[in-house]
Amino acid sequence: MSLFYERLDEIIGTSDSLTEIRAMVRQCWYFDFNGYPLRVWIGQGKLHTEDGNTWLGSMDANGRSLLQTPRMSDGRDGTAPTYEFGILLVDTPSASAQEMYDAMKAEQWRVNGRAMTGYHALFQVGEGLRPDTPLEFFKELTMQSSRFDEKLESDGTSLVRRYSVTVVAKDGNSGRSNVPGGTYTPNVQYARARQLGLAYDDKGCDFLASLSDKTYQIP
Amino acid sequence: MITAPTIYDWPSSVRPSAQLFYAGGQMQDGGFTSSGARVGYPEPGGRSFLDLEFSYQRNASPDTLVSWLMSKIANGNLFRVTIAQTPQVLNDEDLGLSDASTGGLLWAAEGLLPARAWDGGNLWEFEPGAVAGAAALDGTTTLTVDMGDLPAALKVGHVIGIADTAYLVDDLEWDGSVATITVDPPLRADVSADDFITLRPKMVCFATNPENFRANYRPANDILPGSIRMTEAIL
Numbered sequence: 001m002s003l004f005y006e007r008l009d010e011i012i013g014t015s016d017s018l019t020e021i022r023a024m025v026r027q028c029w030y031f032d033f034n035g036y037p038l039r040v041w042i043g044q045g046k047l048h049t050e051d052g053n054t055w056l057g058s059m060d061a062n063g064r065s066l067l068q069t070p071r072m073s074d075g076r077d078g079t080a081p082t083y084e085f086g087i088l089l090v091d092t093p094s095a096s097a098q099e100m101y102d103a104m105k106a107e108q109w110r111v112n113g114r115a116m117t118g119y120h121a122l123f124q125v126g127e128g129l130r131p132d133t134p135l136e137f138f139k140e141l142t143m144q145s146s147r148f149d150e151k152l153e154s155d156g157t158s159l160v161r162r163y164s165v166t167v168v169a170k171d172g173n174s175g176r177s178n179v180p181g182g183t184y185t186p187n188v189q190y191a192r193a194r195q196l197g198l199a200y201d202d203k204g205c206d207f208l209a210s211l212s213d214k215t216y217q218i219p
Numbered sequence: 220m221i222t223a224p225t226i227y228d229w230p231s232s233v234r235p236s237a238q239l240f241y242a243g244g245q246m247q248d249g250g251f252t253s254s255g256a257r258v259g260y261p262e263p264g265g266r267s268f269l270d271l272e273f274s275y276q277r278n279a280s281p282d283t284l285v286s287w288l289m290s291k292i293a294n295g296n297l298f299r300v301t302i303a304q305t306p307q308v309l310n311d312e313d314l315g316l317s318d319a320s321t322g323g324l325l326w327a328a329e330g331l332l333p334a335r336a337w338d339g340g341n342l343w344e345f346e347p348g349a350v351a352g353a354a355a356l357d358g359t360t361t362l363t364v365d366m367g368d369l370p371a372a373l374k375v376g377h378v379i380g381i382a383d384t385a386y387l388v389d390d391l392e393w394d395g396s397v398a399t400i401t402v403d404p405p406l407r408a409d410v411s412a413d414d415f416i417t418l419r420p421k422m423v424c425f426a427t428n429p430e431n432f433r434a435n436y437r438p439a440n441d442i443l444p445g446s447i448r449m450t451e452a453i454l
Contacts (some may be wrong), residue, residue, distance in 0.1 A: 023260075026263065043264065044244065044263075044453065045264045045358075045404070046453070047263075047264070048356070048357060048358040057264075057453070061266055061425075061427055061450040061451075063245045063262065123263040126401070127263075127360070128263075128264055128358050128360040128404075128405025129263060129357075129405045130357075130358035130405070
């Protein structure tokens with residue numbers, strides 16, 4: 001068991017008084033964008049972890065996280081749900097939301113196929129923003145694509161344009177049904193032969209009449 | 220993308236009639252027990268707040284500044300606000316420096332113009348401070364402060380400042396003229412030994428309820444800005 005869980009057990013395990021239960025656990029997300037890795041934690045201010053990294057706080061002054069994180073599901077049922085991590089862009093004094101939106105849109109290739117990792121951070125009383133408990137890994141996802149939304153919304157008195165950026169990610173169950181070799185159809189088999197540089201079509205699948213053009217899901 | 224926000228200095232003529240600094244951030248829900256007791260815990264490294272209340276501003280010079288402020292605080296601009304001389308700030312008298320009621324120090328230094336008090340009876344502004352006794356890392360909560368020749372007057376509940384961040388003295392322990400202080404919020408930047416720690420803190424913050432500031436505005440001779448809550452901006 002890692003130090004994280006040992007500490008957590010210490011904090012909540014044997015306490016018989018309510019006042020002793022002070023376990024503060026927060027999510028930290030590491031987005032490994034190509035060339036620009038980004039570390040974000042769900043909290044306020046900069047978090048410094050014992051591995052020497054600094055995480056940016058995504059929470060605004062009202063306690064609302066600007067990074068919208070989906071609920072994680074347990075992957076043991078074999079499904080690969082789509083997780084979407086969105087952030088609403090806001091105006092800053094030196095760059096408007098639109099400028100930031102355009103700049104991010106121009107760099108969206110940095111997302112594809114990159115990994116993102118979720119961790120838990122444990123805060124003990126008096127540690128401030130430099131907890132000495134190592135982060136605990138809990139999820140690894142692969143970023144598939146990004147999505148850029150702009151829409152007009154009414155804020156009660158006037159119409160405002162809102163910009164949001166979303167990263168679409170899947171966990172390791174994604175693509176498990178795409179077994180090596182893929183689907184056995186005549187056309188796929190011809191293509192495979194061409195890839196190998198053969199001058200003639202591979203007719204090995206032409207007679208799989210009852211199986212042709214069907215995709216079989218692994219149960 | 221790095222953004223460098225503009226920070227405005229809060230106009231000294233728009234003086235709050237009451238001001239309260241408090242730290243520790245919001246309470247977050249921890250959960251409920253089977254008997255229905257609510258368990259809350261503080262936001263880790265939560266922001267500090269500054270409540271400002273105003274009385275009537277005379278329609279002389281402050282007026283246009285209030286008008287300027289009404290616009291500027293409305294769109295999330297950052298302000299550098301001096302923590303007012305309330306009991307939260309260590310006063311000159313306790314430091315043995317001056318009569319607190321004069322709000323300043325009369326210096327006899329050479330070459331000052333005017334040589335004594337200003338025409339309005341105001342004295343020179345000055346900034347008493349101490350130095351950091353040891354380096355401290357960003358995000359930690361312990362700070363050592365060497366008061367030097369000043370009396371060891373700092374107490375729990377005082378507000379001190381480093382650069383543009385104000386910290387509440389949450390706990391402290393004296394060893395001669397050196398105090399080991401637990402601060403809240405945690406240090407927002409690295410502190411090196413001998414860094415200046417001011418006893419006249421300032422805070423960079425933004426208004427969370429700017430509409431309140433302009434709510435009482437009337438086209439009259441005297442205007443009354445509404446009370447606002449400023450929230451620490453973490454830079």
